[in-house]
Amino acid sequence: MAVNVAALRSQLETALAGRLPAPFARLPIQAETAPFNIAEIDKLTGGLPHGGLTEISGPCSSGRATLLLSALASRTAQAHVCALVDGRDSFDPHSAAAAGVKLEQLLWVRCRDIDQCLRATDFLLQGGGFGLIALDLSVLPPKTVRYVPLNVWFRFRRAVENTSTILLLLDQESNAGSCASLVLRLGLEPPRWSASQTQPTPFPPNPCAHLFDGSQIHVELVRSRLRSAEGGHKVRSLARMNEAGLVANFRTKTKWGDFRKTVSESK
Amino acid sequence: MAFASIYVPDFSIQAVVRAEPALRQQPVALVDGCPPLERVVAINEAAARGGLDLGMTKSQAIQFRSIAIRLRSRVQEEAAHAALLDLGWSVSPRVEDTAPDSIVVDLTGLASLFGSEETIAPLLARRASDLGLSVHVAISSNLEVALHAARGFPGITVIPPGEESRRLGALPVQVFSPPAEMIEILERWGVRTCEALAKLPVLELSERLGQQGLQLRQCARGASLRSMILAEPKLCFEEEMALEYAVEELEPLAFLLARLLDQLCARLSARSLSACAIRLRFELDNSSENESAPPLNPHVGGREVKIYEKRFTLPVPMRDSKMLLRLLRLHLQSDSPHAPIVRIFLAADPAAPRVRQEGLFLPSAPDPEKLELTIARLANLVGNSHVGSPRLIDSHRPDAFEMSRFIPLHNAPETRQKNIDVPGDRETIAAFRVFRPAPRAKVTLREGRPVHISFPNMHGKVAAASGPWRTSGEWWREDAWHREEWDVEIDRPSLSSANTIENSSSVEPQRGIYRIYYDTLLQAWFVAGMYD
Structure with a gap:
C-alpha cells in the first residue's frame, strides 16, 4: 500500500513538474498579523495571526487577562468588532476601559460552563465578521478544559482559516496542540510593591503606606507557524523553547500607577 | 390620462x-x-x-x-x-x-x-x-x-x-351591480348585455327606470364620468390570523408565523420599506391552567383573554422573512407564552431600508442581520442579560456596570497611536478579574493585617498586603456597601483536587495576587477578584 502511495505521489509530481514547484509541500502560513500593543510580545511573536488560533496559557495572575485586554484594545482601536466568550463571567469592564478597550465594540458573552463557551464560540464563528474572538477558559478548572475533544479545536481552526478573524484561546495549560498557530506560555515573576513588606521588622510598616505597583510577566513562545520577516518558515517546538530569543518579559502597572507618578513628580 | x-x-x-x-x-x-x-x-x-x-x-x-x-x-x-x-x-x-x-x-x-x-x-x-x-x-x-x-x-x-363602448358591449349588465329589481326589468325586456343596454333610447329608458337607468346606460356606453376619490396613504403593516384549533408547540406556530411574515415582508417590499421593529401579540386559550401563562386581560374587545405581547426592535431595518422568522423563533424559545395560542397578530413598524456604502479603508464588520441572529442565538443559550456590550455606570460602587444591547459603531480606525516599538517604552495596565459572585474567605489577621487566607479552591500564606482601602456609598439604599479592601499576594496557593494539574511539569511555587475585602455590613471577608 505504502509503495503504491509513493508511486502515485511520484507519478503526480512528474505529471505536474514545471507547473507546480512542489505539489505536496505544505505551504507556510503567510498570515497577516495584528499587534498586541505590547512591544516585547510583538517583537517576540510578530503579532496575532489573522485566520489562526492563538493560545495563551499560564497559571493564576500570570498576565493572561492583561494580554487579552491589550489585544482587545488594539483591535477595537482599529474599529474592529470583537467578541469575548467569558468562561466564568470574570471579565472586568472597568479594567478593560482602563486598558483602552472600546467597550461599545465588544460583544461580551457571559457563560456559566464550558459547553456554553464552546457553543457560543461556534455561533460567533458561524456569524463571521469579527476582528477578534476571544475564548477565555482560564478561570475554568484545567481538567474541564482538558476534556474538550481535540476535534473542537480543529473545527475552530478550520472556521477561522481564510478569514481575517483572530481566534484567541486563554487557558491554564495548553490544550489546542497543533491546531494553534501561535502558542504562548506565561509566568509570573515576583510582583512589585512600592516597598518591601516581606522582610521581618520589629515594627512592621503600615500596610497603607504600600501599594501593589504591578508585576513582571514572563512570556515563552512555545509554537509559531508564522513565516518570519525574512521569508523563512519556522515552526518552533517545545524542544527549542529555551533558546535565546524565544522568551520575553514585560512589565505591568496598576491603574493608580500613573496617578502616583504624577503626584511624586509634582512634589 | x-x-x-x-x-x-x-x-x-x-x-x-x-x-x-x-x-x-x-x-x-x-x-x-x-x-x-x-x-x-x-x-x-x-x-x-x-x-x-x-x-x-x-x-x-x-x-x-x-x-x-x-x-x-x-x-x-x-x-x-x-x-x-x-x-x-x-x-x-x-x-x-x-x-x-x-x-x-x-x-x-x-x-x-x-x-x-x-x-x-x-x-x-x-x-x-x-x-x-x-x-x-x-x-x-x-x-x-x-x-x-x-x-x-x-x-x-x-x-x-374610443373603444370603451365596443369592448364593454359583451359584458352582462350584472357587472354594474344594479339593484335586483332593475335586473329583473331588463331581463324581461331581453336586455342582458351592455351592448343591448347602450342601444336603448334615452327618453324611454328615463321614463321607465329614471336617473338610475340613465346612469346605467352611460356606464354601458363607457361614457360615465366621475372624479377619482383618493385614499389617504397609510403606513400600517399588520397581519392577523384566528386559529380554529389552539396551537401549543413551537414548530406549528413557526409555520404560521412564516406565512404571516412572508405576507408582511411582501407588503413592505411593495412599498420599498423595511421593518425596524416587529410587534407580536398572541391571544391565548383561557382554559389553560399553566401558572406561567400571562393573566387575563379584560380590555381586549370587551372579552377577558390572556394576551402575550412582545415588541422586537431590530438593530437595522430588515425585510428578510426567513431571518425575521429565525429571530422570532429564538425569542419564543427563550420566552414562550406558556399557553395554547388561538389568535396571532403580527405587525411591522416601517422604516426606510438600510442603505450603506462600505468604506474602502474600514475594517470588515459582521453583517447586521447575521449579527442580530447570532446575538439572538447567544441570548437563547446564555440568557438575555448575559449577552451584550458592557456599559460603565457613573458610580463608585465596585463592579458597577450594565449590559446594553450590542450595536457596533462603524467608525474609522483611530490614527496610529504613539510609537511603542521600543520595548519597555510603556507599561501595560494590569488586568483584573472579578469573581461573580464574590466567594467568602476565611482570613487570619495579625496586628490588623491578613497573614493567611483560605477560600474555595485556594488557601495560602499572605506574602504581601496593601490596605485597608476603605470605600462605602449609597447608605440610603438597601444595597449600600461598606468595604475595607486589601491587595494581597498569596504565596504557594494549593489548588483543590479538582484543579490539580496532573503530571504538571512545573514544580515552581505558584503565587497569585488577589483583592479581598471585609464587608463591614455583613461582617465577613470576601474575595473580589484576581489581578491577572
Whole structure:
C-alpha cells in the first residue's frame, strides 16, 4: 500500500513538474498579523495571526487577562468588532476601559460552563465578521478544559482559516496542540510593591503606606507557524523553547500607577 | 390620462388562501354564521364545479370530501385589502379605495418609470401575485370603464381610447351591480348585455327606470364620468390570523408565523420599506391552567383573554422573512407564552431600508442581520442579560456596570497611536478579574493585617498586603456597601483536587495576587477578584 502511495505521489509530481514547484509541500502560513500593543510580545511573536488560533496559557495572575485586554484594545482601536466568550463571567469592564478597550465594540458573552463557551464560540464563528474572538477558559478548572475533544479545536481552526478573524484561546495549560498557530506560555515573576513588606521588622510598616505597583510577566513562545520577516518558515517546538530569543518579559502597572507618578513628580 | 383598475375575484376566499397557499389549487368554500347554523357564503370556481352551492349548510358542505371548508375571516379580509392598497401605492400615490376587492390607480406620468400601459398591467398582476393575490387588471382612460372591465374580463385588459363602448358591449349588465329589481326589468325586456343596454333610447329608458337607468346606460356606453376619490396613504403593516384549533408547540406556530411574515415582508417590499421593529401579540386559550401563562386581560374587545405581547426592535431595518422568522423563533424559545395560542397578530413598524456604502479603508464588520441572529442565538443559550456590550455606570460602587444591547459603531480606525516599538517604552495596565459572585474567605489577621487566607479552591500564606482601602456609598439604599479592601499576594496557593494539574511539569511555587475585602455590613471577608 505504502509503495503504491509513493508511486502515485511520484507519478503526480512528474505529471505536474514545471507547473507546480512542489505539489505536496505544505505551504507556510503567510498570515497577516495584528499587534498586541505590547512591544516585547510583538517583537517576540510578530503579532496575532489573522485566520489562526492563538493560545495563551499560564497559571493564576500570570498576565493572561492583561494580554487579552491589550489585544482587545488594539483591535477595537482599529474599529474592529470583537467578541469575548467569558468562561466564568470574570471579565472586568472597568479594567478593560482602563486598558483602552472600546467597550461599545465588544460583544461580551457571559457563560456559566464550558459547553456554553464552546457553543457560543461556534455561533460567533458561524456569524463571521469579527476582528477578534476571544475564548477565555482560564478561570475554568484545567481538567474541564482538558476534556474538550481535540476535534473542537480543529473545527475552530478550520472556521477561522481564510478569514481575517483572530481566534484567541486563554487557558491554564495548553490544550489546542497543533491546531494553534501561535502558542504562548506565561509566568509570573515576583510582583512589585512600592516597598518591601516581606522582610521581618520589629515594627512592621503600615500596610497603607504600600501599594501593589504591578508585576513582571514572563512570556515563552512555545509554537509559531508564522513565516518570519525574512521569508523563512519556522515552526518552533517545545524542544527549542529555551533558546535565546524565544522568551520575553514585560512589565505591568496598576491603574493608580500613573496617578502616583504624577503626584511624586509634582512634589 | 389612464386608470388601472385592480379587482380581486372571490375576495373572501383569496383572503383566506393568501394565508394558506396550499389551498390555491383546491376547491374551497367559506362558511359563516353562528354554530350550528353556519352556511356557505363563498366558493371558488373549482368548488362550484364540484357541485357546491352558496347557502348550503356546513353539514351539507362537509359531505363534499374534496372541498376544503374554512371559516370566513374578516381580519384576513382586512389584511388582504391592505395588501391590495399597498399594491396600488407601490406604483402610484394616487389610488382610489373603491371597494374591499377593487382599487383604481391613476397611471398618469408613470410611463417614464414603468413604460407603456401594456407593460404596467402585467407588472401590477405580478406584484399582486407576490402579495398572494390573483387579480384582474384593466386599463382605460375612463375610470368607470376600467373598473367594470376589471370586474368583467379575467386577466389583463387594456382598452384603447374610443373603444370603451365596443369592448364593454359583451359584458352582462350584472357587472354594474344594479339593484335586483332593475335586473329583473331588463331581463324581461331581453336586455342582458351592455351592448343591448347602450342601444336603448334615452327618453324611454328615463321614463321607465329614471336617473338610475340613465346612469346605467352611460356606464354601458363607457361614457360615465366621475372624479377619482383618493385614499389617504397609510403606513400600517399588520397581519392577523384566528386559529380554529389552539396551537401549543413551537414548530406549528413557526409555520404560521412564516406565512404571516412572508405576507408582511411582501407588503413592505411593495412599498420599498423595511421593518425596524416587529410587534407580536398572541391571544391565548383561557382554559389553560399553566401558572406561567400571562393573566387575563379584560380590555381586549370587551372579552377577558390572556394576551402575550412582545415588541422586537431590530438593530437595522430588515425585510428578510426567513431571518425575521429565525429571530422570532429564538425569542419564543427563550420566552414562550406558556399557553395554547388561538389568535396571532403580527405587525411591522416601517422604516426606510438600510442603505450603506462600505468604506474602502474600514475594517470588515459582521453583517447586521447575521449579527442580530447570532446575538439572538447567544441570548437563547446564555440568557438575555448575559449577552451584550458592557456599559460603565457613573458610580463608585465596585463592579458597577450594565449590559446594553450590542450595536457596533462603524467608525474609522483611530490614527496610529504613539510609537511603542521600543520595548519597555510603556507599561501595560494590569488586568483584573472579578469573581461573580464574590466567594467568602476565611482570613487570619495579625496586628490588623491578613497573614493567611483560605477560600474555595485556594488557601495560602499572605506574602504581601496593601490596605485597608476603605470605600462605602449609597447608605440610603438597601444595597449600600461598606468595604475595607486589601491587595494581597498569596504565596504557594494549593489548588483543590479538582484543579490539580496532573503530571504538571512545573514544580515552581505558584503565587497569585488577589483583592479581598471585609464587608463591614455583613461582617465577613470576601474575595473580589484576581489581578491577572
